[in-house]
Amino acid sequence: MENMLLHITYDGTNYSGFQIQENASTIQETVEKALGIVYKQPVRITGAGRTDAGVHARGQRANFKAPFHIPEEKLPSAVNSLLPPDVVITGAERVSDGFHARYDAKRKIYSYTIDRANFPQVLKRLYSWHIPERLDLDLMQKAASKFEGTHDFKTFQVSGSGVDDTVRTLFRVDLDNRPCEQVLVITFEGSGFLYRMVRLITGSLVRAGMDRLNLVEITGALKGENASAAGPTSPAAGLCLEKIYYELNQ
Amino acid sequence: MENMLLHITYDGTNYSGFQIQENASTIQETVEKALGIVYKQPVRITGAGRTDAGVHARGQRANFKAPFHIPEEKLPSAVNSLLPPDVVITGAERVSDGFHARYDAKRKIYSYTIDRANFPQVLKRLYSWHIPERLDLDLMQKAASKFEGTHDFKTFQVSGSGVDDTVRTLFRVDLDNRPCEQVLVITFEGSGFLYRMVRLITGSLVRAGMDRLNLVEITGALKGENASAAGPTSPAAGLCLEKIYYELNQ
Numbered sequence: 001m002e003n004m005l006l007h008i009t010y011d012g013t014n015y016s017g018f019q020i021q022e023n024a025s026t027i028q029e030t031v032e033k034a035l036g037i038v039y040k041q042p043v044r045i046t047g048a049g050r051t052d053a054g055v056h057a058r059g060q061r062a063n064f065k066a067p068f069h070i071p072e073e074k075l076p077s078a079v080n081s082l083l084p085p086d087v088v089i090t091g092a093e094r095v096s097d098g099f100h101a102r103y104d105a106k107r108k109i110y111s112y113t114i115d116r117a118n119f120p121q122v123l124k125r126l127y128s129w130h131i132p133e134r135l136d137l138d139l140m141q142k143a144a145s146k147f148e149g150t151h152d153f154k155t156f157q158v159s160g161s162g163v164d165d166t167v168r169t170l171f172r173v174d175l176d177n178r179p180c181e182q183v184l185v186i187t188f189e190g191s192g193f194l195y196r197m198v199r200l201i202t203g204s205l206v207r208a209g210m211d212r213l214n215l216v217e218i219t220g221a222l223k224g225e226n227a228s229a230a231g232p233t234s235p236a237a238g239l240c241l242e243k244i245y246y247e248l249n250q
Numbered sequence: 251m252e253n254m255l256l257h258i259t260y261d262g263t264n265y266s267g268f269q270i271q272e273n274a275s276t277i278q279e280t281v282e283k284a285l286g287i288v289y290k291q292p293v294r295i296t297g298a299g300r301t302d303a304g305v306h307a308r309g310q311r312a313n314f315k316a317p318f319h320i321p322e323e324k325l326p327s328a329v330n331s332l333l334p335p336d337v338v339i340t341g342a343e344r345v346s347d348g349f350h351a352r353y354d355a356k357r358k359i360y361s362y363t364i365d366r367a368n369f370p371q372v373l374k375r376l377y378s379w380h381i382p383e384r385l386d387l388d389l390m391q392k393a394a395s396k397f398e399g400t401h402d403f404k405t406f407q408v409s410g411s412g413v414d415d416t417v418r419t420l421f422r423v424d425l426d427n428r429p430c431e432q433v434l435v436i437t438f439e440g441s442g443f444l445y446r447m448v449r450l451i452t453g454s455l456v457r458a459g460m461d462r463l464n465l466v467e468i469t470g471a472l473k474g475e476n477a478s479a480a481g482p483t484s485p486a487a488g489l490c491l492e493k494i495y496y497e498l499n500q
Contacts, residue, residue, distance in 0.1 A: 009369075009371070009372045009373075010372055011372050011373055011375070056372075056373060058371075058372075058373065076369065080369065085370070085372075085375055086372060086375070087372070088369050088370055088372045089369070090367075090368070090369045117340075118340070119259075119326065119330065119338050119339070119340045120335070120338055121259070121308075122259045122260055122261050122306075122308075122335075122336060122337070122338045123259075123261055123306060123308065123377055123490075125261070125335055125336070127373055240373075
């Protein structure tokens with residue numbers, strides 16, 4: 001059976017996350033249902049990132065074993081015609097038999113969008129965290145730099161995720177302030193991410209921007225000495241899985 | 251009674267337009283209901299632009315006679331706390347007693363957003379018209395220029411709106427192509443707009459961009475000689491009321 005990799009985009013607003021679960025509408029279930037109709041038999045997909053309830057994706061990937069051959073250029077449209085408008089397949093490619101969308105991911109990029117307008121920007125409300133308070137971007141950028149590099153991020157996860165190795169590398173944590181749009185977009189590129197890690201770090205960065213968390217506290221937290229420096233967990237709406245890299249030279 | 255002018259923003263997706271009507275959820279009804287609670291008595295508002303079902307606004311205005319004094323800087327938050335998240339008041343100001351939000355409007359700006367990606371951009375689907383086909387922007391810009399100026403736009407309206415004078419002035423019809431976002435934003439600034447005029451002109455511009463409508467046909471339509479040059483009516487989702495000018499030197 002051919003191993004196929006899908007490029008999946010979705011508005012997570014109305015879903016209980018990516019991963020399939022009982023009695024809840026998920027992205028995985030939605031895509032599997034459409035693939036099941038296309039291939040006329042049950043199909044299971046393996047997602048690259050298990051995005052949480054309400055989190056969006058412009059660059060999710062998932063692989064599956066195709067019961068029979070459908071040309072990769074025809075597959076997206078065939079599946080999209082069976083999907084609701086908030087889930088769209090934007091590409092498909094054949095990959096090697098052993099390829100695994102999650103285990104083979106080398107890097108991931110997430111973005112987090114903060115709406116800085118005085119009142120919530122109504123057309124961005126589903127895709128951002130509204131913070132009307134003043135944020136010191138200089139302080140935030142300095143705090144962001146502290147997170148870059150290889151650290152034990154065990155303080156910056158929601159426990160119970162059952163992961164043993166909590167060391168990850170963040171290649172960059174960039175702040176992109178866009179005054180015209182009145183948004184601040186924070187980009188996280190990393191080797192991998194713990195459960196709620198981006199949302200907890202974002203919460204810490206916002207506290208830093210309000211001068212309620214300093215660099216020493218962050219450094220301490222990254223040494224496991226200051227759990228109170230993590231978070232609060234920022235809202236799911238602002239988070240978007242942007243990209244998965246499978247080759248480092250992409 | 252003080253005459254107050256509200257700045258109203260909304261996501262029109264779940265509304266049957268601005269203007270109040272029986273058995274339908276409208277922006278006007280929603281705002282009036284919230285104001286009725288704030289002022290403890292029925293309040294009627296007069297909107298500047300009667301946006302259609304599904305059309306959005308970042309710059310709607312509406313005035314009303316306030317039963318009693320509430321400071322203008324406190325009014326938005328008071329009303330917002332009673333509004334659903336898809337309608338947000340972003341400002342309030344006291345205006346002269348005779349001020350009328352619709353009749354006193356000097357100019358209006360609408361934007362229309364076209365999603366040019368191959369597959370619909372899922373986080374923009376509620377706020378754009380997806381056109382994956384190739385558009386010749388040079389042809390579109392030339393067509394747009396033909397609409398600028400003072401014309402009888404009677405061909406570019408949906409009839410039955412009961413307007414006698416169909417002469418309007420379009421000060422500009424600008425195309426802003428944004429390759430990074432894969433969108434084309436068309437901005438219309440005019441003295442006023444007929445019913446569905448922006449959506450019909452947008453439909454014509456798209457046909458021009460596909461080389462299915464030429465400049466001679468557009469010129470003819472503006473002289474009332476070629477009704478088939480108008481439209482199709484583009485989808486409501488792409489349209490947004492951006493701004494109302496009450497003074498020409500704003």
